[in-house]
């Protein structure tokens with residue numbers, strides 16, 4: 673093992689937030705340390721962490737809600753990791769949520785660890801990176817990990833698959849977004865959070881959503897549509913209580929294990945591309961033949977002997 677890997681792993685054990693950041697960067701750079709670090713992480717901690725996905729349209733209040741959740745989790749003495757997946761470019765300041773949290777009351781709290789990831793300007797590998805970040809944070813003592821994504825693009829939806837439990841955040845006035853998402857809503861979301869319930873239209877939105885989610889609710893006997901006012905920290909404790917009950921429910925009936933298995937498959941596939949990409953790019957650029965791309969791709973794969 674390289675001295676760098678050793679030092680990083682020791683830092684993770686010590687709950688050093690800088691070690692977490694460096695370990696995630698080392699894995700993202702896919703250097704020598706990546707495999708060394710990832711294969712030495714504490715599997716029990718990884719198994720037991722709760723990974724919460726927070727998605728929904730821009731402006732619904734995801735970042736505000738995330739901040740409130742962090743505050744309440746910290747009051748419960750939980751160590752929290754946050755992965756903020758941001759669709760904006762890395763250059764134009766992708767780390768909106770990250771910056772915000774750093775600026776807020778959690779800025780100096782060593783038990784709140786934030787990592788931002790931009791979706792634009794990368795060739796994929798988001799699922800792989802985010803999955804690795806989850807494991808590194810868990811192995812460094814984070815008990816709850818929040819992944820905030822904007823629920824619009826495919827890559828963001830892939831990220832949702834890393835979560836044990838997914839919250840969809842909506843707010844009054846997002847009627848068009850809701851119509852567009854209705855079909856996927858049930859499939860993706862375990863909970864529907866009606867945020868901004870201090871403004872007009874929240875009650876109607878709740879009733880609408882309760883109808884959509886009624887079948888799910890019956891299944892687990894756990895309330896699936898919850899109201900919050902993220903700016904006032906209202907409804908957050910109840911939301912967390914309900915999520916915890918659901919967390920126990922999915923553990924006992926095997927749903928969590930199934931979801932983790934699916935996430936592992938998605939991440940593994942992502943890593944296969946990540947690891948092969950440089951070599952494949954090289955091979956493609958060296959090939960002088962100008963045949964059909966589909967044909968060339970198959971030829972290339974055949975030479976790999978897969």
Ligand SMILES: Nc1nc2c(ncn2[C@@H]2O[C@H](COP(=O)(O)OP(=O)(O)O)[C@@H](O)[C@H]2O)c(=O)[nH]1
Pocket residue numbers: 728729730731732733734735736737867868869870871900901902903904
């Ligand atoms: N009235 C009201 N405004 C809120 C609430 N939650 C968030 N907001 C505001 O809604 C705007 C968007 O919030 P933000 O968290 O950035 O949304 P995101 O794009 O989903 O992350 C901000 O101006 C927030 O202050 C709420 O519960 N009630």
Ligand SMILES: [Mg+2]
Pocket residue numbers: 734735736769
């Ligand atoms: Mg946000």
